[in-house]
Amino acid sequence: MAFDKNISKIMLSDIQYFKGFIRKNSHKINETNSWGLTYLMAACQAGNIDLINSLIEAGSDLDMKDRDDCTAFHYAVSGKQHTVVPLIASKGANAEKCNAQGNSLLHLAVETGCKDVVKAVLHVTENKSVQINKQNVNGDTPLLLACHRGNTEVIQQLLLYKPDVNLENKHNNTPLHWACSWGFKDIVEQLLLFGADVNKKDIYHYTPLHWACDSGHLEVVQQLLWSSKCCSKTSLTKADVNAVDSDAVTALHVACGLGYENIIKELQIPELKVNAKDIKYGNTPLHWACRSGHKQAVQQLLKSNPDVNLRNIEGNTPLHLAVLKQHYDVVALMLAQSQVELDIKNCNKMTPLLLAVSEGHLGMTHKLVLHKADIKAVDADNNNCLHLAxxxxxxxxxxxxxxxxxxxxxxxxxxxxxxxxxxxxxxxxxxxxxxxxxxxxxxxxxxxxxxxxxxxxxxxxxLPSLCLLCEVNEPTVKFQPCGHTVTCKDCCLKIQRKTCPKCQQIIVEKSGFVTPKSENKEVQTPAHPSESKVLPTSRILGIKSVQLEIIKHDNPGNTEVKGFQTLRKWFTACDPEKRTLKTLRDALLEAECFEALECLPQTE
Structure with missing residues (x-):
């Protein structure tokens, strides 16, 4: 209790009381509390010059350490007592000692942020070239700590003694890394002037440019990219815009992922690799921007003409990721790009539409359907979008x-x-x-x-019924005169039936390959269905219109004779090499003259 009382008297600058204590208790002059604090340490921290002199004269040990290996000198510096520093240095205190964290007096002075204390410590330090680059247990130099705190005046003091601006701590951080991370543009400029390596990588292979982009500091990015210009011959080089970290992530990836469109604009220099892929997922910067939903970033990045259809390790395009994350404005922007392929499949054979359906994103599904996404696409298990829904x-x-x-x-x-x-x-x-x-x-x-x-x-x-023959496709071919639509186009071409498979009535006319949407409409049957096929068949076979008119004039109302005369004209006038059943069959098929097709043999 007496010790604590004495410390309180020191802190209150009750000099008379403490001088009396010293006269009566000189044998206790170096006593400590449980932490190892001495009276001299407390006096140095309080900055009481008179009391410090009295304690030293009474025999106080200048180099005693507390449990953190701090001496009275350390306490004076931590207390920002710049007038005490030269005093105890003159009394023989060791200015080279470090505490348990490896911090020298200069480290502690920098951490106070007080330029007068820094100046005082530098003045009493004998081996300045060693102390200026001294590293603590974390590998931090005084300059690195100063850059972390952004104290420009302190940094200017340190730079006068030419410290190594590229010394790294145990995480491989340099002063420039910290200055860029915190956006201290004035400090960045000074470090570049003193030769800071603009492409130095930390333990994660982050460059200063990575850190500036990660923190969104536009002006610092500009400084780094044009450092060789603004710093003349002093700077080593300008920042490598394509430098990658340990995951092959570039500064552009970082800016895109965070949506810094102004920084993206600065990074868009000629040497930029806009399609660089990271290692973990194989994502490009466009993948990062689309996944994060930053429309303005995507818009800016598109000005560099990236490959909008590149797939990552999982086979996903940027559009897949935007759909998956439900970024509607980004999806709309991507769909507006003519180069975007809407139906690319990922490794699970999922198109963006299938992905939207499988995730239950109704609005996204509707948007993709409106943009004509392939509604019949199937995934790796052959599920279509209806299965997934x-x-x-x-x-x-x-x-x-x-x-x-x-x-x-x-x-x-x-x-x-x-x-x-x-x-x-x-x-x-x-x-x-x-x-x-x-x-x-x-x-x-x-x-x-x-x-x-x-x-x-x-x-x-x-639901519409299935084709009676294959039971797979929807029926599209309508038979006359029964009017049944019961077979699909494929089956109708493969199986030449003469009767309707549903009612067995003889087929007079197969009235077209109608689409499902037109299936319910009435099909108008011509008065002379067979005759209606003569003209298109004749034209397909290359018979001249004037010759057709002669045949029609000579054989009014007789469809069979007209057809025979037409075929005869073709047979006698065409090139012998083209006078084949295949040529005739193709013409009849194109003209949908099915009744005539059924009369032809299936082989040559």
């Missing part, structure tokens, strides 16, 4: 609505809360051209994945 169950409720969904949940008599269910979205995708009868590798159709039997039956009544 049904499997997802519920889609995210985003701001963008798809009014067409109302139609389907009303048709299925579902509640409004089920509007964004996977089944309803699958119906919407089917309406947009998706295939509800497509089978995945598990031999399942999207319809098979619907667990509710009542809902499944309702949907079957709404």
């Amino acid at each position: 049904v499997k997802k169950g519920v889609f995210h409720s985003e701001d963008e609505t798809v009014e067409i969904l109302d139609k389907f949940y009303n048709m299925l008599n579902l509640s409004k809360k089920e509007r964004r269910s996977g089944t309803i979205v699958a119906m919407y995708l089917a309406y947009s051209g998706g295939h509800f009868h497509h089978k995945n590798k598990g031999d399942e159709t999207p319809l098979d994945l619907i667990e509710n039997p009542v809902l499944k039956q309702k949907m079957k009544t709404l």
Whole structure:
């Protein structure tokens, strides 16, 4: 308790009391508390010159250490007592000692940020060239600590003694790394003038340019990129804009990931490698910008004409990542680029559309459908977008609505809360051209994945039937006169039937290869269906119009004779090398003259 009382008296500058204590207790002049604090240490920290002189005269040990290996000299410096520094130096205190952290007096002086203390310490330091580059246990020099704190006046004091500006700490940080990280542009300029290595790498292989970009300091980036110009012959070089860290990340990657479009603009110099890929995921700067959702950064980067379709290790393009992260404005910007390929598949065979559906992003799905994404694309398991929609169950409720969904949940008599269910979205995708009868590798159709039997039956009544022959494709060919549309185009071409597979009625006319959307429209049958095929067939075979008019004039109303005379004219007038069944078959097929096709042999 007495010791603590005495320390309090010192801190209060009660000199008379303490001088009396010294006279009566000279044997206690070097006593300490549990930390190792002495009366002289406390007096030096308080800056009481009179008391310091009295203690030294009474026999206080100038070089005693506390538990942190700090002497009275260290206490004077930490207390910013610049007038005490020369005093105790003159009394023989050791100015070269370091504390337990390896900090010299100069380290501690720099940490105070007081230029007068720094100046005083430098003045009493004998071996200045050694002390100026002294490294503590972390490898930090006084200059590095000063750059970390951004004290320009202190740094100017240190630079007068020509320190090594490129000395690294244990993390390989140099003073320039710290100055760039904190954005101290005036300090950066001074360091460059004194020869700081602008491309020095730290333990993570970050250059000063990486740090400036990471912290968003535009003016520092400008200094580094043009240091060779602004610093004349003193600077080693300007910053390498393509330098990579331990993960092959460039400064451009960093700026793009953080959305600093102004810094991106500065980095866009001729030697910039705009398509550089990182090691971890193989992402380009454009991947980073799209993944982070920085529209302005993407917009600026596109001015360097990056490859917008490059795939990363997972096969994802920048568009994949923007879709995955639901960055609508970035997706819209990317879709506006003519070079963007909308249906590139990643390593799981997922297109951006399939990815949007699998993640349950309704608005993103709708946006991609509107931009004509391949609705029939399938993933590695042969799932189409309808499979993925049904499997997802519920889609995210985003701001963008798809009014067409109302139609389907009303048709299925579902509640409004089920509007964004996977089944309803699958119906919407089917309406947009998706295939509800497509089978995945598990031999399942999207319809098979619907667990509710009542809902499944309702949907079957709404879906188009399948071709009666292949049971895979939707029927598109309409037979006359029965009017049934029960086979697909492929089956109709492969299997030359004379009767309708549904009603067995003789087929007079196959009235066109209609699309599913036109299937419900009435097909107008001409009065003379066979005759309607004569003219296009004749033209395809190369018969002149004047010759056709002669045949029509000579054989009014007799379709069979007209057809025969037309074929005879072709047979006698054409090049013998082209006078083949294949030529005739191709012409009849192109003119959709199926009844004539059935009369031809299948082989030459």
